[in-house]
Every structure is written in C-alpha cells, then in structure tokens.
Amino acid sequence: MLLRALGTANPSLHVSQREAYGHFSRLFRLAPDEDALYRKLLLDGPIEGRFIGMDSVEESAESDPDKLNFRFLRHARAAAAEAARRALAQAGMEAEKVDALVVNTCTGYLCPGLTSYVAEDLGLSRDVFPLDIMGMGCGGALPNWQSAAGLLALPGIEVALSISVEICTATLFMGDEPGLVVSNAIFGDGAAASLLVSDRHPQAERAGLRVLGFASAQAPEHREQLRYRLQGGRLKNHLTIRVPALSAKLARQAVDRLLASAARQISDIRWWAIHAGGTSVLDKVGRRLALPDNALDCSMRVFREYGNMSSPSVLFALDNVLRHGRPKAGELGVVLAFGAGLTAFAALVEFTGESVE
Numbered sequence: 001m002l003l004r005a006l007g008t009a010n011p012s013l014h015v016s017q018r019e020a021y022g023h024f025s026r027l028f029r030l031a032p033d034e035d036a037l038y039r040k041l042l043l044d045g046p047i048e049g050r051f052i053g054m055d056s057v058e059e060s061a062e063s064d065p066d067k068l069n070f071r072f073l074r075h076a077r078a079a080a081a082e083a084a085r086r087a088l089a090q091a092g093m094e095a096e097k098v099d100a101l102v103v104n105t106c107t108g109y110l111c112p113g114l115t116s117y118v119a120e121d122l123g124l125s126r127d128v129f130p131l132d133i134m135g136m137g138c139g140g141a142l143p144n145w146q147s148a149a150g151l152l153a154l155p156g157i158e159v160a161l162s163i164s165v166e167i168c169t170a171t172l173f174m175g176d177e178p179g180l181v182v183s184n185a186i187f188g189d190g191a192a193a194s195l196l197v198s199d200r201h202p203q204a205e206r207a208g209l210r211v212l213g214f215a216s217a218q219a220p221e222h223r224e225q226l227r228y229r230l231q232g233g234r235l236k237n238h239l240t241i242r243v244p245a246l247s248a249k250l251a252r253q254a255v256d257r258l259l260a261s262a263a264r265q266i267s268d269i270r271w272w273a274i275h276a277g278g279t280s281v282l283d284k285v286g287r288r289l290a291l292p293d294n295a296l297d298c299s300m301r302v303f304r305e306y307g308n309m310s311s312p313s314v315l316f317a318l319d320n321v322l323r324h325g326r327p328k329a330g331e332l333g334v335v336l337a338f339g340a341g342l343t344a345f346a347a348l349v350e351f352t353g354e355s356v357e
Helices: 017-027 032-043 057-061 065-091 114-122 141-152 178-186 202-206 220-225 243-261 279-289 293-306 313-325
Strands: 002-009 013-016 049-052 100-105 129-134 159-167 189-197 209-218 226-231 234-239 269-274 332-339 343-351
Touching (some): 100 114, 100 141, 141 189, 141 209, 178 234, 220 226, 269 313
Parallel strands (some): 100 129
Antiparallel strands (some): 209 343
C-alpha cells in the first residue's frame, strides 16, 4: 500500500490560548485550583492556539447532548470532506475513482456513520465500500490505515480514502478534576485524509511513501487511565498522570515488534511522525525510544500550532515530515500513535522521494 496524497483541514474558528483563558474565566465559575491550572496550561504552556468546531466561543457552555452531537456531525462532516478534497486535488484524482472509504472518530456517535455523509459530500460512487471505525481514541489513524491496506489487497479495490476526524471540543466537560482541565486546555479539532493506492494503481509510482508493515500493543488492565465515559448522555474524558509513562512503554513495545518483523533497528529509522499528545508524553516516548531531540520536531510543531487533535494529529505530523523534512528516497520512517485502551499502533514506511504537491 502506498500513500499518494495527504490532506489536512480544520474548522474555521481559531482561538489563541490566551483568548481561551479569557473565555473560560468569563463563561464559567472556576475554583481557585482549577483557575490556577488553566492559567498554567493556557498562559504558560507551549500551545499557541487551537482550531475549534464552533460558530462562536459562547457554544463552549452548551451541555445538551443532542446539540453537542449535532455540532460534532456538522463540523466533523465539513472538516473530513475538506481534507479529502485537498488530498484528491493533490493527486489530480476524481472522487468517482475512490473504491473504499474508511473513517475513524471517537468524539461523536452516528448511525449511519460519517462515511454516509462524506461519501455524499464528495460525490463518491454508489458502489464505494464504506467502513466506519469508532472508539480507537487518539491512536485511531493507524488501525484505519491497516483496514484500508486489507481492502486494497482485495480484487477491484485500488484506491482507498482513509480519513481521521475529531471534534474534541464537542466533548468539552467542565469540572475541577485535573484531567478535565488538561483536556479542555490542550484538545483541538481537525481532520486528515490519506489517499492510499495499491501497487496495481497507475499512480503508485508517484506516491510519497510505501507502507511496509504494522504492529500494535495493548494493555487493557490500564483501560481506566485514559478513556471516554458517558455521563448524563455526554462524553467525559478521563485521563490520569500515569498516561505519559504508560503510553511510552506501550509505544516502545509496538515499535520493537514492528522493527523485529522487518529485521530493522531503531538506528535504521530516519524520520518519526509521532502522535502529538502533549509535551510530557512526547518527552517520555522520545526517552523510551532513545531518540535524538530533533526526531520530535515535526510532532512538537503540530502540538504547538494545533494542540492535541486526537487521531488526526499523527497524520499532521507525517504531513510535516513530508513538507518540511523532505525525506529522500529509500529513507525509513515510523508513524506512531497511542491512545485509549491503552493502545499503541505503529507503521513502518519507506519514503520514495516524491514531494507532496
């Protein structure tokens, strides 16, 4: 399987972290410790600003589950379709040529899923194969890729559109729990669309990278450390201070399995696209993998400019690698994501030297 094009998109409303602190202070009554943590994260943290799926920041105070899910649908649908259009435009490919559509999300529930809406918005063929993936958390982009790889191995499927989209701000949940404050202070919204082709496709030779393999690791005994819970019909994020260390441990396990299956070592990897979950988790992952500091540059840039967008974040990091790193043909990279469950997913890729248009 090869990556032919990669498109990203965000909702139109952008809020700086300083503006976000002002809105939280104005719209909500914050306890002293709660206010102090918001000040630390929003005024002194590394994130510059975030894109949010709202028409105005006043919607932050909305707590009606039906309205929140509708907001998720509207903004997820728009961002996913825009990211897909950009990927198709990069490749100069018509939407009717897409044989399979795979969409993953964890920040809203729909039945039928987002594939129904995105297929309609893009004008995909009536016989496109749709697959919705839910509940994978921040790591969902790579199970999405692996599902697309399985579809591309089937006769008659040569082009797959793989979309990761999250409207994390539709799950904003106020409270003085430190985990809630951290969630509200770092999560943003976005979508990333990968246009994937099989080796049989005429555009395969123009792809930016080839996916060589996948690996994963999970620790269900730590499920309660990072998950969404339903409370009053709303999604409430639950995370603990153990998440960075546990995620780094699982990430190392996934990477070790990935490289062992390809008879490679960490020293063979030139490029790293790692889920931008936060500075602490990136630091611990970097230490676990014994990576040089600059290996995290593309991921840190994503966190600084967008915050944690959940599952699309790792593909934003890969987009940074392709655009700013400009890897040479034959160089190897690892795409690495982790999230709820706890789970970690890794993909080994080989760059072809083709730049992103």
